[in-house]
Amino acid sequence: MLKKKGIPNEHGEFVITGAIDLEGNITSVGGVKAKTYLAIxxxxxxxxxxxxxxxxxxxxxxxxxxxxxxxxxxQKLGDIEAYWK
Incomplete structure (x- = not known):
């Protein structure tokens, strides 16, 4: 997403998981234990x-x-941006 917007990633590596519904809400997904394990x-x-x-x-x-x-x-994509500020 950052690359698509032409914004450089200044924050290093990170992982994002979840589904996005039509209203832009981030909803639950499966496999989170495995995804967390791999991230760690x-x-x-x-x-x-x-x-x-x-x-x-x-x-x-x-x-x-x-x-x-x-x-x-x-809960929303904006939460990711807010984390970095």
Whole structure:
């Protein structure tokens, strides 16, 4: 998305998961435990994911893997931009 908008990524690596509905809401997806595991194993410092159950699953993986990954719950795409400000 950043590349498409012509905005350079100044924040380093991060992972985003979730589905986007017609109103721009970020909704839950499957496989969050595996996605969180892979982000941690690959030393990605930040993961953005849907608030709610997906967030809880990711927090569990963070705790089990004793990671310091920053898990950021989002509800709208604007939440990602707001995180960096």
């Amino acid at each position: 194993k690959n030393s990605v410092p930040v993961i953005f994911l849907p608030k709610g159950m997906n967030y809880s699953e990711a927090k569990l993986m963070k705790r089990l893997m004793k990671s310091n990954i920053d898990i950021v719950p989002i």
